[in-house]
Amino acid sequence: MSFTTGLKCRECGESYSWKPLHVCELCFGPLEIGYDYDAIARVLSHKTIASRPRNLWRYKELLPVSGEPRIGLHSGFTPLVKADRLGEVLGVEELWVKDDSCNHPTFSYKDRVVSVAVSAAIEFGFDTISCASTGNLANSVSAHTARAGLRCFIFIPDNLERGKVIGSAIYEPTPVAISGNYDDVNRLCTEIADKYGWAFVNINLRPFYTEGAKTYGFEVAEQLGWKLPQHIVVPTAGGTILPKVAQAFEELVQVGLVKDTPWKIYTAQAAGCSPVVNALHRGADLIEPVKPNTIAKSIAIGNPADGYYVLGAVRKSGGWGEAVTDKEIVDGIRLLARTEGIFTEPAGGTTVAVTKKLIEQGRIPRNESIVISVTGNGYKTLEAVTDAVPVPFNIGARLEEFDALYQTLEQSSKVRASA
Amino acid sequence: MSIERFYLTYNQDRIKEPVIYWVGQKFRVVTNIRAASVSDHIGIVALELEGDQDEINAAVKWIAGQGVKVEPIEKNVIE
Numbered sequence: 001m002s003f004t005t006g007l008k009c010r011e012c013g014e015s016y017s018w019k020p021l022h023v024c025e026l027c028f029g030p031l032e033i034g035y036d037y038d039a040i041a042r043v044l045s046h047k048t049i050a051s052r053p054r055n056l057w058r059y060k061e062l063l064p065v066s067g068e069p070r071i072g073l074h075s076g077f078t079p080l081v082k083a084d085r086l087g088e089v090l091g092v093e094e095l096w097v098k099d100d101s102c103n104h105p106t107f108s109y110k111d112r113v114v115s116v117a118v119s120a121a122i123e124f125g126f127d128t129i130s131c132a133s134t135g136n137l138a139n140s141v142s143a144h145t146a147r148a149g150l151r152c153f154i155f156i157p158d159n160l161e162r163g164k165v166i167g168s169a170i171y172e173p174t175p176v177a178i179s180g181n182y183d184d185v186n187r188l189c190t191e192i193a194d195k196y197g198w199a200f201v202n203i204n205l206r207p208f209y210t211e212g213a214k215t216y217g218f219e220v221a222e223q224l225g226w227k228l229p230q231h232i233v234v235p236t237a238g239g240t241i242l243p244k245v246a247q248a249f250e251e252l253v254q255v256g257l258v259k260d261t262p263w264k265i266y267t268a269q270a271a272g273c274s275p276v277v278n279a280l281h282r283g284a285d286l287i288e289p290v291k292p293n294t295i296a297k298s299i300a301i302g303n304p305a306d307g308y309y310v311l312g313a314v315r316k317s318g319g320w321g322e323a324v325t326d327k328e329i330v331d332g333i334r335l336l337a338r339t340e341g342i343f344t345e346p347a348g349g350t351t352v353a354v355t356k357k358l359i360e361q362g363r364i365p366r367n368e369s370i371v372i373s374v375t376g377n378g379y380k381t382l383e384a385v386t387d388a389v390p391v392p393f394n395i396g397a398r399l400e401e402f403d404a405l406y407q408t409l410e411q412s413s414k415v416r417a418s419a
Numbered sequence: 420m421s422i423e424r425f426y427l428t429y430n431q432d433r434i435k436e437p438v439i440y441w442v443g444q445k446f447r448v449v450t451n452i453r454a455a456s457v458s459d460h461i462g463i464v465a466l467e468l469e470g471d472q473d474e475i476n477a478a479v480k481w482i483a484g485q486g487v488k489v490e491p492i493e494k495n496v497i498e
Binding site for chain 2: 011022023026027028029110131132133134136137155157182183185186187189190191200202203206237238282284285286288289301302303304305
């Protein structure tokens with residue numbers, strides 16, 4: 001049974017029937033899913049949710065599917081880690097890390113949005129799923145469509161490093177490398193989506209796709225014991241996840257699953273690609289596109305599709321946003337790894353570094369609950385930290401050599417002390 | 420005949436240029452403005468172009484050559 005009420009334009013409010021449509025025919029505004037929250041409130045309880053499998057579908061009434069989900073049955077419900085050691089370094093009392101670096105099956109938060117998009121695509125009867133991506137999204141679409149037994153086309157710029165393609169190619173989609181700049185690739189993909197009638201998860205299925213990001217927020221609240229955090233820091237690339245986490249918190253209040261307590265949401269971007277933070281700091285509503293230049297490739301989107309809605313969600317909550325340099329991003333990755341044993345990609349390093357900055361600025365108080373969003377896995381982007389990690393000490397295979405090395409290390413305090 | 424939808428982004432130095440007027444004069448395309456926002460720094464226009472695909476392609480290339488960013492209304496879809 002579905003609790004959806006159809007599609008609605010976010011800008012002019014025009015209603016549309018249930019179909020794979022993403023843009024308002026009148027004003028070109030993006031479409032979003034409507035729900036019957038009163039009906040959901042009557043059937044959805046903590047007890048019902050607790051009785052379900054630990055995956056993202058435990059909140060299915062608040063997702064745009066009508067039947068039983070068939071994809072993403074192991075996605076979501078990633079750990080919310082109490083980060084005491086990192087909290088001590090940052091000088092805060094209650095710090096949590098929501099860790100999607102171990103999301104199933106492709107180690108990023110994209111497994112949430114793709115699970116929902118592919119499930120919707122199956123319900124709509126699509127036989128071919130597609131996306132344009134340089135990394136995490138292509139990995140996830142390739143894996144989920146392999147599992148579902150659907151045709152899959154992946155579009156990539158033709159100058160993408162070979163290594164970046166392997167994480168998708170292993171699932172044997174049809175990869176297509178397109179020559180031309182990113183604007184050309186963007187345009188071609190929208191033309192293909194129109195002409196071939198395929199399900200492009202982040203184009204014509206975007207209203208369904210983005211709904212999957214709400215599950216990140218639902219889980220944070222559930223894992224905090226059905227409470228909202230007071231502060232949550234979220235990275236911004238295309239702008240999908242941040243407004244949806246905000247929406248998730250609002251929906252949980254609306255259906256009576258959490259109390260309406262104050263919370264603020266903060267956007268994190270790399271200084272080499274910070275169109276949303278720039279607009280936020282300028283007090284502007286319009287986002288000026290930028291040309292990305294950062295190691296944080298997974299969040300290097302110069303003109304985010306939903307950037308405007310990120311600004312809206314941040315401002316409505318009373319939050320803020322910051323951008324950090326590539327050096328700070330690498331330091332953020334290393335800090336999270338050495339304090340919490342979590343290896344994240346540069347997007348996560350950005351969130352850690354921005355959280356640190358916001359705490360130092362006094363924007364986030366030190367005595368309130370804070371959640372850092374980690375949305376991807378560092379093992380996919382080893383090149384980002386290759387020059388920043390210590391090299392091994394070299395010795396011959398003799399105990400005396402290790403004894404000598406150990407003594408030197410002890411004297412220079414280069415061995416980590418146990419906590 | 421094809422119809423395509425674009426966002427045109429004008430930087431401050433291009434904001435006074437009558438680019439949409441000229442594209443209608445130079446190419447066999449019907450221009451239809453569907454939404455627009457202008458601030459001190461930037462102008463954004465949601466524009467529909469209707470015509471033969473070759474004419475639309477040429478029109479888009481010409482607009483981009485005027486220093487105006489042309490993107491599909493979906494903006495950046497490479498994630």
